[in-house]
Amino acid sequence: xxxxxxxxxxxxxxxxxxxxxxxxxxxxxxxxxxxxxxxxxxxxxxxxxxxxxxxxxxxxxxxxxxxxxxxxxxxxxxxxxxxxxxxxxxxxxxxxxxxxxxxxxxxxxxxxxxxxxxxxxxxxxxxxxxxxxxxxxxxxxxxxxxxxxxxxxxxxxxxxxxxxxxxxxxxxxxxxxxxxxxxxxxxxxxxxxxxxxxxxxxxxxxxxxxxxxxxxxxxxxxxxxxxxxxxxxxxxxxxxxxxxxxxxxxxxxxxxxxxxxxxxxxxxxxxxxxxxxxxxxxxxxxxxxxxxxxxxxxxxxxxxxxxxxxxxxxxxxxxxxxxxxxxxxxxxxxxxxxxxxxxxxxxxxxxxxxxxxxxxxxxxxxxxxxxxxxxxxxxxxxxxxxxxxxxxxxxxxxxxxxxxxxxxxxxxxxxxxxxxxxxxxxxxxxxxxxxxxxxxxxxxxxxxxxxxx
Amino acid sequence: xxxxxxxxxxxxxxxxxxxxxxxxxxxxxxxxxxxxxxxxxxxxxxxxxxxxxxxxxxxxxxxxxxxxxxxxxxxxxxxxxxxxxxxxxxxxxxxxxxxxxxxxxxxxxxxxxxxxxxxxxxxxxxxxxxxxxxxxxxxxxxxxxxxxxxxxxxxxxxxxxxxxxxxxxxxxxxxxxxxxxxxxxxxxxxxxxxxxxxxxxxxxxxxxxxxxxxxxxxxxxxxxxxxxxxxxxxxxxxxxxxxxxxxxxxxxxxxxxxxxxxxxx
Ligand SMILES: Nc1ncnc2c1ncn2[C@@H]1O[C@H](COP(=O)(O)OP(=O)(O)OP(=O)(O)O)[C@@H](O)[C@H]1O
Ligand SMILES: [Mg+2]
Numbered sequence: 001x002x003x004x005x006x007x008x009x010x011x012x013x014x015x016x017x018x019x020x021x022x023x024x025x026x027x028x029x030x031x032x033x034x035x036x037x038x039x040x041x042x043x044x045x046x047x048x049x050x051x052x053x054x055x056x057x058x059x060x061x062x063x064x065x066x067x068x069x070x071x072x073x074x075x076x077x078x079x080x081x082x083x084x085x086x087x088x089x090x091x092x093x094x095x096x097x098x099x100x101x102x103x104x105x106x107x108x109x110x111x112x113x114x115x116x117x118x119x120x121x122x123x124x125x126x127x128x129x130x131x132x133x134x135x136x137x138x139x140x141x142x143x144x145x146x147x148x149x150x151x152x153x154x155x156x157x158x159x160x161x162x163x164x165x166x167x168x169x170x171x172x173x174x175x176x177x178x179x180x181x182x183x184x185x186x187x188x189x190x191x192x193x194x195x196x197x198x199x200x201x202x203x204x205x206x207x208x209x210x211x212x213x214x215x216x217x218x219x220x221x222x223x224x225x226x227x228x229x230x231x232x233x234x235x236x237x238x239x240x241x242x243x244x245x246x247x248x249x250x251x252x253x254x255x256x257x258x259x260x261x262x263x264x265x266x267x268x269x270x271x272x273x274x275x276x277x278x279x280x281x282x283x284x285x286x287x288x289x290x291x292x293x294x295x296x297x298x299x300x301x302x303x304x305x306x307x308x309x310x311x312x313x314x315x316x317x318x319x320x321x322x323x324x325x326x327x328x329x330x331x332x333x334x335x336x337x338x339x340x341x342x343x344x345x346x347x348x349x350x351x352x353x354x355x356x357x358x359x360x361x362x363x364x365x366x367x368x369x370x371x372x373x374x375x376x377x378x379x380x381x382x383x384x385x386x387x388x389x390x391x392x393x394x395x396x397x398x399x400x401x402x403x404x405x406x407x408x409x410x411x412x413x414x415x416x417x418x419x420x421x422x423x424x425x426x427x428x429x430x431x432x433x434x435x436x437x438x439x440x441x442x443x444x445x446x447x448x449x450x451x452x453x
Numbered sequence: 454x455x456x457x458x459x460x461x462x463x464x465x466x467x468x469x470x471x472x473x474x475x476x477x478x479x480x481x482x483x484x485x486x487x488x489x490x491x492x493x494x495x496x497x498x499x500x501x502x503x504x505x506x507x508x509x510x511x512x513x514x515x516x517x518x519x520x521x522x523x524x525x526x527x528x529x530x531x532x533x534x535x536x537x538x539x540x541x542x543x544x545x546x547x548x549x550x551x552x553x554x555x556x557x558x559x560x561x562x563x564x565x566x567x568x569x570x571x572x573x574x575x576x577x578x579x580x581x582x583x584x585x586x587x588x589x590x591x592x593x594x595x596x597x598x599x600x601x602x603x604x605x606x607x608x609x610x611x612x613x614x615x616x617x618x619x620x621x622x623x624x625x626x627x628x629x630x631x632x633x634x635x636x637x638x639x640x641x642x643x644x645x646x647x648x649x650x651x652x653x654x655x656x657x658x659x660x661x662x663x664x665x666x667x668x669x670x671x672x673x674x675x676x677x678x679x680x681x682x683x684x685x686x687x688x689x690x691x692x693x694x695x696x697x698x699x700x701x702x703x704x705x706x707x708x709x710x711x712x713x714x715x716x717x718x
Pocket of ligand 1: 481483485503505506507508509510511512523525558713
């Protein structure tokens with residue numbers, strides 16, 4: 001043991017003896033630096049929270065109004081002379097009466113209502129008053145009659161949507177000044193609404209139609225809902241999940257665990273990172289060229305949207321999967337190989353389960369990104385079409401033209417009517433709820449699958 | 454050192470299990486193993502000793518081709534097991550590793566239950582026909598790993614929750630559960646107390662009846678206690694190889710002498 005000590009450097013002067021109870025200068029400076037750093041951190045987090053709060057407050061205050069709607073309740077007499085002239089309840093005959101045919105019934109019902117309640121109004125008849133009602137009222141009445149033909153001749157109570165101007169008046173968006181040059185509504189209508197509201201005929205309540213409904217024409221914002229585009233988004237996400245998860249995970253496992261490390265795999269690796277940085281609109285025009293113009297898939301269909309978003313999501317999934325595979329300690333692979341497992345067994349029995357939380361988190365984050373993506377959908381026509389109908393069955397869900405939530409929001413925000421602007425904010429709330437739910441699922445999955453080693 | 458015990462020990466058979474000729478290992482540009490020639494006998498415990506970083510682990514990993522998993526590692530020369538070249542292109546390293554088990558220097562239990570840790574090898578090699586047989590294999594392996602009493606009531610708890618020494622014994626149990634013909638043990642007792650060490654040494658001696666065991670150790674006493682043959686490595690060279698008694702009582706090379714008397718390393 002003698003030569004072990006021979007080569008040691010010359011002994012340095014001893015440290016001075018100090019008390020543990022008093023802090024020396026170095027310790028004080030170190031502690032001060034630490035405190036300063038903590039303060040910076042807290043300031044940074046506070047700024048972040050402030051922005052988040054501001055965003056949430058704006059969104060909720062602007063968007064929450066879209067979830068309520070003004071309804072007018074009244075009794076309509078389903079006049080047999082108008083609806084079924086032959087009196088034989090033959091559906092084919094009843095169908096011949098168009099929505100125009102139903103308008104007089106509504107006019108009459110309105111007149112009756114106003115008279116019954118004893119309200120004085122400057123408007124001479126029901127036809128003039130009908131501006132307070134949504135144009136959708138006649139269609140709603142007709143749908144009811146077609147599905148309940150036996151009710152013809154009876155008087156039935158209905159809850160109709162009020163027109164978007166009336167709705168805006170109740171929400172404070174429309175005022176007497178702002179309608180001065182509006183040909184759709186006059187201050188006489190607003191007076192009538194004031195009176196009807198006192199009597200409880202007009203009221204604002206929760207509007208399920210906004211969540212389940214379909215888009216409506218430019219002139220009927222009160223009727224528009226985000227439901228159909230939610231379905232469109234759902235089917236797109238199914239496509240993205242079904243394609244990008246297996247392809248992405250298989251590609252990453254191969255690249256990370258099996259592929260030889262050479263120039264070619266380096267090249268692939270660099271390009272995957274590049275793909276992740278490609279603007280999404282590029283994927284959109286690629287999808288237009290390849291899937292629609294070349295492969296002749298239906299335009300505006302969720303299957304095309306899903307394929308385009310898959311291209312976009314793949315790099316995200318591959319990068320996060322590879323990162324989580326890399327994070328599995330190599331000793332686990334050695335252990336498996338050491339007991340005679342094959343490469344594939346070591347990956348699938350030991351490495352993959354450990355990487356699972358990371359892979360799932362990456363996938364869900366990729367999906368959430370895809371769910372909120374708008375630009376590529378513009379290029380494949382998922383906004384050009386107004387989704388005013390639900391897709392027809394499960395297969396139709398993929399192939400029928402539809403919109404998607406972010407594209408629908410974009411479409412609404414673009415329209416002139418401020419009532420649509422309000423709906424765009426409401427749509428954003430729905431979208432955010434979906435995104436938050438997905439992130440929550442990601443967190444829960446991560447917690448569940450997480451194992452220590 | 455207990456010279457009396459060493460001298461009376463001899464090697465049971467002279468069958469050669471592993472024969473290495475001119476083995477070179479490179480890690481990139483680092484030449485980690487230089488010209489190693491060694492014949493490892495069957496039914497024998499062979500100890501590898503030498504200072505840290507001299508290449509004991511590297512050479513051990515050549516014998517079950519674990520170095521294949523390191524991209525930069527390159528192995529040259531010939532290593533034969535039962536006269537078959539294990540680096541032949543027809544050899545499947547997976548099959549080789551089922552034959553040549555390994556206990557790693559750092560304990561590396563799977564992040565699974567204690568039971569699954571041991572049962573995994575037998576399961577993938579189809580050693581058990583049913584659950585009862587598998588249970589038997591697991592119990593037997595854990596007993597031989599001198600850990601059964603400590604874990605028999607917690608077989609379903611994660612193997613990673615055990616103490617360092619317990620993990621080391623679990624890994625030994627895992628390695629013997631697959632019934633290898635050769636067992637490579639890289640410092641299997643580095644984290645064990647004297648009692649557990651004695652139990653493992655007993656196991657090694659018992660394994661010698663049927664297998665060939667190679668053990669890397671930093672403890673001269675352990676090498677002297679359990680092995681019949683000892684190889685001394687220094688800076689990637691196999692300096693001296695012979696019967697344990699000769700190496701410890703009558704070393705031929707001055708480097709061996711200074712190492713076993715504690716002057717280098
Ligand atoms: N994966 C690796 N990559 C590069 N060099 C390595 C690698 N593994 C080992 N080496 C080098 O090879 C040499 C031998 O290492 P090895 O692990 O075989 O030593 P050892 O004898 O087992 O030491 P110890 O007793 O400390 O475990 C060392 O110089 C080490 O730096
Ligand atoms: Mg080592």
